Amino acid sequence: MDNLSFGLYLKQIREQKHWSINQLAEIAGISTSQISRIENGRRGVPKPQTIEKLAKALAVSYSEMMDQAGYLRPEEAEQIPEWASSRDKRDFKKMLEEDGELMFDGVPLDDEDKQRIKDVLTGLFWEAKHMNKRKPLSSDDSTSK
Structure with a gap:
């Protein structure tokens, strides 16, 4: 918000x-x-x-x-790694709030299945954020003399 x-x-x-x-x-x-x-x-x-x-x-x-x-709930905050910036936290909250109807093969998922998917997405989200923070600069990005 x-x-x-x-x-x-x-x-x-x-x-x-x-x-x-x-x-x-x-x-x-x-x-x-x-x-x-x-x-x-x-x-x-x-x-x-x-x-x-x-x-x-x-x-x-x-x-x-x-x-x-726009603050995270305690259960959401527990899943945030220590290295996450405030922008990362905002992105994470936005991802969690995107609460469209989840379906598989045209059938709506129940709450337990939705939570399992959310848990997997949370892990993937933080893994991707962490990998992006560790990316080395390419030779085009660095200046050498």
């Missing part, structure tokens, strides 16, 4: 409660300017600690808000 999408999500929840930015700021213990920047997409996705304050203030599920912010 990009910054603006999370901001619009936050604004929608706040407005459903008929709260002003000032009211949310006071209840959550966050500055009005920070909430305004989040809602307008001028600030990055907030840190988990900030999201926790917002979730408590708005009486919204913390895990739902973390999902909306």
Whole structure:
């Protein structure tokens, strides 16, 4: 999720409660300017600690808000290698979210089969990312004198 999408999500929840930015700021213990920047997409996705304050203030599920912010679930995060960059993590989350109807031979797969496929794809994804990071430069890419 990009910054603006999370901001619009936050604004929608706040407005459903008929709260002003000032009211949310006071209840959550966050500055009005920070909430305004989040809602307008001028600030990055907030840190988990900030999201926790917002979730408590708005009486919204913390895990739902973390999902909306684009953070990985704990079970997804366990599968991430230590060398993965933030971009790698974003790519991984995007791959996991591409949740089209999985079929084999025209028959939809059940949840157990989908999870097995997801597990295999996760392993392949990280293997491919790791191999790309270790690729040596070709002689065309390097400069020699």
